[in-house]
Amino acid sequence: MRLGLEKRDYRSTRMTVLVPIVSLLISFLLGAIVLAISNVNPLQTYGAMLKGAFGSQTKIQYTIAKTIPLLLCGLAVGIAFRLKFWNIGAEGQYVAGVIGITWVMQFWTFLPNMLLLPVGMLIGVLCGAFWGGIPGALKAQWSVDETLTTLMMNYIIIGYAEYLYINAWKAPRGNMGTVRYPEFAWLPRIWGRVHSGIYFALILVVILWFVLYKTRWGFELNMIGKNRRAAQCQGVSIKRNIILAMLVSGGIAGLAGVIDSAAVTHQLTKGVNSGYGFTGIIIAWMSGLNPFVSIMVALIMAALETGSDALQLMKLPAAMGEVMQGLILIPLLAGSIFTEYKLVTHTSHKEATV
Amino acid sequence: MNLLDFITRLLAATLAMGTSLTYATLGEVYTEKTGILNLGMEGTMLMGALAGFATAFNTGNLLLALLMSMLVGALLSLIHAFLCITMRANQVVAGLAITMFGTGLANFLGQRLGPATNNFNLTGMNIANKFSNIAIPGLSGIPIIGALFDVSLLTYALYAILPFSWFFMYKTKHGMVVRAVGENPRTAAAMGISVTKIRYLYTLIGGMFAGLGGACLSLSFIPSWNEGMTGGKGWIVIALVIFSTWNPGRVVIGTLVFGGITSLQFSLQAAGLKMVIPSQFLGFSPYLITLVVLTAMTIINQKKKGSFASPSALGVSFAIDDK
Numbered sequence: 001m002r003l004g005l006e007k008r009d010y011r012s013t014r015m016t017v018l019v020p021i022v023s024l025l026i027s028f029l030l031g032a033i034v035l036a037i038s039n040v041n042p043l044q045t046y047g048a049m050l051k052g053a054f055g056s057q058t059k060i061q062y063t064i065a066k067t068i069p070l071l072l073c074g075l076a077v078g079i080a081f082r083l084k085f086w087n088i089g090a091e092g093q094y095v096a097g098v099i100g101i102t103w104v105m106q107f108w109t110f111l112p113n114m115l116l117l118p119v120g121m122l123i124g125v126l127c128g129a130f131w132g133g134i135p136g137a138l139k140a141q142w143s144v145d146e147t148l149t150t151l152m153m154n155y156i157i158i159g160y161a162e163y164l165y166i167n168a169w170k171a172p173r174g175n176m177g178t179v180r181y182p183e184f185a186w187l188p189r190i191w192g193r194v195h196s197g198i199y200f201a202l203i204l205v206v207i208l209w210f211v212l213y214k215t216r217w218g219f220e221l222n223m224i225g226k227n228r229r230a231a232q233c234q235g236v237s238i239k240r241n242i243i244l245a246m247l248v249s250g251g252i253a254g255l256a257g258v259i260d261s262a263a264v265t266h267q268l269t270k271g272v273n274s275g276y277g278f279t280g281i282i283i284a285w286m287s288g289l290n291p292f293v294s295i296m297v298a299l300i301m302a303a304l305e306t307g308s309d310a311l312q313l314m315k316l317p318a319a320m321g322e323v324m325q326g327l328i329l330i331p332l333l334a335g336s337i338f339t340e341y342k343l344v345t346h347t348s349h350k351e352a353t354v
Numbered sequence: 355m356n357l358l359d360f361i362t363r364l365l366a367a368t369l370a371m372g373t374s375l376t377y378a379t380l381g382e383v384y385t386e387k388t389g390i391l392n393l394g395m396e397g398t399m400l401m402g403a404l405a406g407f408a409t410a411f412n413t414g415n416l417l418l419a420l421l422m423s424m425l426v427g428a429l430l431s432l433i434h435a436f437l438c439i440t441m442r443a444n445q446v447v448a449g450l451a452i453t454m455f456g457t458g459l460a461n462f463l464g465q466r467l468g469p470a471t472n473n474f475n476l477t478g479m480n481i482a483n484k485f486s487n488i489a490i491p492g493l494s495g496i497p498i499i500g501a502l503f504d505v506s507l508l509t510y511a512l513y514a515i516l517p518f519s520w521f522f523m524y525k526t527k528h529g530m531v532v533r534a535v536g537e538n539p540r541t542a543a544a545m546g547i548s549v550t551k552i553r554y555l556y557t558l559i560g561g562m563f564a565g566l567g568g569a570c571l572s573l574s575f576i577p578s579w580n581e582g583m584t585g586g587k588g589w590i591v592i593a594l595v596i597f598s599t600w601n602p603g604r605v606v607i608g609t610l611v612f613g614g615i616t617s618l619q620f621s622l623q624a625a626g627l628k629m630v631i632p633s634q635f636l637g638f639s640p641y642l643i644t645l646v647v648l649t650a651m652t653i654i655n656q657k658k659k660g661s662f663a664s665p666s667a668l669g670v671s672f673a674i675d676d677k
Binding site for chain 2: 005034038039040086088138142143144145147148149151152153155156158159160162163166167278281282285315317318319320321322323324325326327329330333334335336337
């Protein structure tokens with residue numbers, strides 16, 4: 001008798017729910033082992049992280065404020081992943097969004113004050129969409145590998161952003177960073193650190209859920225992801241959908257950048273490549289590409305980040321948050337196989353027929 | 355400073371910079387040749403850099419440091435291999451997980467493996483031994499080419515490893531097996547080759563080389579430990595593999611060009627020359643060039659079945675009982 005895998009006839013719903021939850025528990029267990037081996041008390045560290053993320057009103061506000069861009073990046077990546085377009089360029093599309101809004105804030109001063117923020121946001125989103133659209137078009141037109149193009153384009157735009165905030169758009173004072181956006185063009189805060197960007201994020205969750213699960217376009221995207229040939233036979237235009245999905249995906253990642261800079265940083269400066277785009281990939285993957293589940297996962301990721309900031313103050317190794325973020329994916333990736341395959345024991349009789 | 359001197363120095367800097375890139379790129383070529391895409395290079399290199407530095411700091415033994423960096427690189431790739439080969443996970447996401455986990459773990463351990471006097475931090479520590487340049491008398495005095503004979507042992511080793519890798523991949527039977535697994539795993543399996551075994555083996559070898567590439571940074575290039583000290587080199591490696599068109603013999607062309615571009619910035623600054631192109635533009639030019647080269651290669655391959663193609667089964671999981 002030996003263990004083997006057998007393909008399930010249908011994707012297991014039970015496993016789809018169970019695997020991410022069990023994976024999360026396993027990763028915390030693994031994290032505890034890492035901590036224990038390196039002579040740090042795991043319970044104390046996790047306790048400190050939990051307190052750092054949710055210990056007071058201000059801390060909860062910080063965590064929620066961090067959840068907003070993360071959630072948007074997760075949504076952005078999720079759309080592309082739906083048609084198996086491996087967009088790992090959300091980071092760059094995020095930066096493109098920040099460049100877009102900063103450009104408007106700096107140079108479109110002819111606009112009436114009231115319009116500066118909406119126009120800036122729109123241009124930022126368009127920049128993100130443009131940066132996402134290029135790899136989309138390259139893939140659709142010549143099937144250029146999107147993993148590599150989106151990856152390369154991250155570093156191109158990050159380098160360009162650096163040029164802008166160190167050279168071309170540098171504020172007269174200081175040695176880096178643009179002039180801050182005028183105060184009337186900031187996204188208003190609604191509860192302490194929590195800003196109105198949260199409305200955009202939550203409304204987008206509902207819209208995306210509706211579009212992806214209830215409309216023909218959502219159905220088409222799913223079909224392309226599941227079975228490209230079948231989709232083609234049904235007359236679904238793959239090229240058009242790839243480009244469209246990437247415009248939307250890049251636009252949403254751009255929106256994440258736009259919102260975070262209009263509400264939190266108020267300028268283009270060092271740290272614009274915050275890693276939110278990469279974390280968005282974890283969020284999309286863990287949530288099973290479901291917009292509503294993404295909210296929860298984004299909150300966990302944000303808590304890991306604010307939680308590890310707290311570790312630094314307590315002289316505990318702050319990099320533990322990073323370790324956990326990467327660690328969470330590993331059991332999940334290993335476990336995902338059980339949604340499509342089941343474990344079977346081959347009896348000796350069966351072995352004879354194999 | 356005269357031009358000859360300038361070029362010689364530029365080449366020396368390029369070789370120092372390129373050594374780390376060459377090891378890691380060679381490793382990734384091996385891995386991708388069997389059809390496994392490992393985007394975990396950045397994390398693996400950083401772990402290699404840490405393992406090498408921490409070992410050298412605590413024992414002073416450079417050989418042990420190299421072995422540790424290779425071991426750690428292999429272990430990290432073992433996770434990738436397990437996820438992608440045994441558990442048939444998505445290779446892109448698995449690779450990113452390895453990078454995130456590796457980067458985080460290296461930064462975490464960097465805050466734990468140092469001396470108690472420095473709050474267990476390794477940053478800012480020095481190591482007693484490092485891989486210094488060894489000049490070959492006579493040869494190293496020649497203008498320009500002399501730079502080739504005044505490098506560290508890690509670079510000298512490459513002079514042998516590179517031609518051997520090319521020979522191995524294209525002229526030996528085992529190299530053919532490796533290529534077959536990456537091009538057409540089903541046929542390879544039908545011929546009695548264990549696709550799983552080969553893929554595991556070369557993912558591990560790839561990780562060993564990446565670890566070594568990281569160690570080149572922390573033991574020779576800038577002997578120190580800094581959080582995130584690979585600074586995106588692991589991603590350049592992914593680009594360089596494309597640039598080499600998956601041929602171990604051509605790896606060095608890419609690493610020299612890109613190592614050269616990076617060194618040029620510093621050399622020009624050191625020579626007091628005002629930069630015409632902003633340094634950030636030089637910084638992202640490798641990625642831009644790769645983007646253009648990749649697009650051009652893909653288009654050419656479609657027009658006529660060329661020799662630039664990536665291994666056909668790259669990124670595709672394989673199971674013998676799949677229908």
